[in-house]
Amino acid sequence: MALYKTNTLKVYNSLSGEKEVFTPIHEGKIGMYVCGPTVYNYVHLGNCRTFISFDLIFRYLKHLGYQVRYVRNITDVGHIVDDADSGEDKIAKKARLEQIEPMEVAQKYTVNFHNILKQFNNLPPSIEPTATGHIIEQIHIIEEIIANGYAYEINGSVYFDIERFNKDYQYGELSGRKIEDMLANTRELDGQSDKRNPLDFALWKKAEPEHIMRWPSPWGDGFPGWHLECTAMSTKYLGKQFDIHGGGMDLKFPHHECEIAQNEACTGNKPVNYWMHANMLTLNGKKMAKSTGNNILPEELFSGQNDILSKAFSPAVVRFFILQAHYRSILDFSDDAILASEKGFNRLMEAIHTLDELPLSDTSSIEVNEWRQKCYDAMNDDFNSPILIAHLFEAVKNINTIKEGKASITKADLETLKNTLHEFTFDVLGLSQQTEQQNNNEKLENVVDLLINMRNEARANKNFSLSDEIRDKLLAIGIQLKDGKEGTTFQL
Template identity: 70%
Template sequence: MALYENQNLKIYNSLTGEKELFTPITPGYVGMYVCGPTVYSNVHLGNCRTFISFDLVFRYLKHLGYKVRYVRNITDAGHLENDAETGEDRIAKKARLMEIEPMEVVQKYTVDFHDTLKKFNNLPPSIEPTATGHIIEQIEIIKTLIDKGFAYEANGSVYFDVLKYNQAHHYGILSKRKLEDLIANTRELDGQSDKKNPQDFALWKKAEPQHIMRWPSPWGTGFPGWHLECTAMSTKYLGDTFDIHGGGMDLKFPHHECEIAQGHATTGKAPVHYWMHANMLTLNGKKMAKSTGNNILPTEIFSGNNHVLSKAYAPSVARFFMLQATYGSVLDFSDEALMAAEKGFLKLMDAIALLPKLETKNTSSLDINAWKQSCYDAMNDDFNSPILIAKLFEAVKYINAIANNKASITETDKAALKETLHNFTFDVLGLEATEALNDNSKDRKRLENTIALLIELRNKARLDRDYAMSDKIRDALSDMDIQLKDAREGTTFSL
């Protein structure tokens, strides 16, 4: 029996604004699509948070026993500057500035994207399609939309008719916007005269002579609209209707709203059952932006070569920090927060390493089965990783209590605890032990040597009957969460 048969997973659905019991379209199988990067620059930390969030979802669904097809695309054409309808293609602009081919830009930053996510220990998706590899599918969808009266050609471009669609459906259903408000707030843009209505969006754009990336179509040489690409790739690999669609909160409108309209207009079906959106990451309380200098790249975190952080942090520490907040909440990135996360992360790893060495007894002080279910309950509540982490630290406290002879555990419960800790720490949260421990080994060795010296000074104070100094050293270490344990064999410590 698969684990999912005994667990009630609830997902916050952005479409309905409620947590809903997850029921896949096909029992035992899950289709999930997540909007991938536009590969024109190094992947930024906010993007990484989104992909780590959906890696958590992917990992937990797999842990529950579902067969998951996870599709995450690469946008390598059609995404114009400022997410606009006109202007330069982001990749083509970078190619012009670097004086290289657009596909060289794509290759360079796709490799960077993969390398960075690998450092964060993200699992690769099941399928990673590219927009340029699915031009034919996009053209076929456009033909269908024109035939059904939901799209029209104008001067070599093709637009989606939002007003026509809204007569039978609700354009704005995901973002909770009203079309009349959108019409009132629409800015006048260059090329707007080609559209019937200002809020119509491009399915295919005519390529001007200076536009580098271009393909033939029934409407002339051009390039696909950004919104259409995801509709073509998601439905090709997951079907007209699939289980989960994810992405960053900034994509909810207009990108995901347009995907819903295109999909529904093409097939007559709502394309997605559960819409999930990861929230933004701020840096020192402010929005990340290259223009203001309030920005940091993942590689700069790992190397320590930046003006924001006091030291380098291992990828697993940064991942652990991000998972200490729910995916739907705003998370502030700072040196102090990372330092605290590193401390907690190492405590967790220490406890996991200590567990196999513990002696067992005939009784257990903790109901392992109830604790184990509480870990599942946390993840079943819309992938609530911070609550799961709190539950893992209940186990850390228990392990340390056993080590200090203040609690006990049976051999059977020890095996169950070890397995559960491994499953949730490494398989579900995707943390890596050796990497962070190795990266922090020098600092850790210095700390251990310092504590050893203080223990030696304390032992001398005790021999000299200077109990005030002995207590002062013990209490000062305790205030720093460093616990000393006096035994016949000598004094040991735990962090």
């Protein structure tokens, strides 16, 4: 019998502001959509926290026996900054700076995104659609919204009519904002003069001659608004109404608010039963930001090549650190905090490794089944990973007391203990056991990558003697560099 039949799962719904008993639309099946990255730069640690949080949720739902269709998009359309209304196209800007095609930018950073999440041991989603692959669907939704009277076209752009929409529905219900307050706080921006109302957001934007990423539409050449892609892709693969929609807390308004409005304007339905939002990650007590330098990339964490931390940390330790906080709470990343997590991670792994060495007895002095239920109770309470981890450390304590001969366990209870620890540590939390050999291999790869970067810099400066020296000395110790169109790779 599937575990979901005997477990009552409660989920915090951002729409109601309360924990609710989770009941899927179709028994045994779940549709879940999570907003993916805009691929114009390297994925940062704050983004990774969101995706690790929803990987935990995905894993636990699967563990309970649900059939989960997990859809997570890739935003590869060059949207404009400031809610797709004004500013400069992020992907086109990056393409201009790097002197490559916009889709090269999208491909480069999509590959980076996948590589980082693979190192964090994230499961891939069931479907990973791209915004550029769903332009036709987005145009169709705009046509439906216009036909229903909730949008208007002007000068080749299409805007969502908030005031008209609010006569029939309620814009702002997810974020708890009132239209009157929003209007009072809205300032006129360049490019908003075509709008009937400052709050109206773009469904389709006319492409100016310099705009690279553009598509034909009934309103002329242009590109879709930022909010529209998620409406199109979520409903295409999960239906007009589905179970879970997730993303970072920063997306609640305006992105998710606009998604709800678009769906209601198009179909008359509320699209999602449970809205879930992961909270932010801070660094040394301050918001992470590239502009201030208070920022760290996952690769810098794994390699130790940064000015913030005292050493390198493995992806498994970083994942463990992230899951030690509840997904809805703010988490502060610091050297002391991650060092403490590493100690805890190592203690957990050492205890799991000693399970087979424990002496057996005819009686058990510990309540294994009661402990197992507490692990489920923690996850059933809105995926409370820090409470689950506390229970895992309760097991670590028991393992150590059994090893010291101060407690006893039967063969059957040991089997239950072992299975539960493995299920929750590796299957649900998604932690991976890193051997010393794996750690050494990662360190070697990081050192070689560093030397490749030094060699590239030497070649750029026409210092070919240093470039050749790096190549030849690596070859002398059995590491061959290969230069190709995609850059330099190495072979051991």
